[in-house]
Amino acid sequence: MSFQDDAARVPGSAARPDPGSSEHRERVTPPVSGHDRPTRTAALWVAVAVGLVVLVMLIVFFVQNQDMITVRFFGLEGTLALGTTLFIAAVGGGVLVALAGGARILQLRIAGHRRKKAVGGPGTGY
Secondary structure: OOHHHHHHHOOOOOOOOOOOOHHHHHHOOOOOOHHHOOOHHHHHHHHHHHHHHHHHHHHHHHHHOOOEEEEEEOOEEEEEEHHHHHHHHHHHHHHHHHHHHHHHHHHHHHHHHHHHHHHOOOOOOO
16 A cells, blocks of 8 residues: 555545656646745835824824813813823823733743743753
8 A cells, every 4th residue: 555545545635646747747836936925124114104194193183183171180180182182091091001911921921931940941051
């Protein structure tokens, strides 16, 4: 019994044709050139373009929301533009999410370090 006979019996697989046969030559695809993959420069350009679009949208948001409002926070009171107030609130929320994510990453790194030390993995000196 040959490998091809075994492969024919496995569900979802097909026996491969002999490399010299015409059937094999028809299915061979030419190698893909490396020019189709995006480069780091292209990714940077896309990121800059997206960043500029976001900045333009923020400018439009600030211009359209210039109504002055009174803000009260823990006994403090002040008057700010609505757009500025909402932007500060959004940035504050982003900072809280970043702090929570950073704390979780730190927690996972410490746990991984402890696990590696307990097992005596590579780089521990044991």
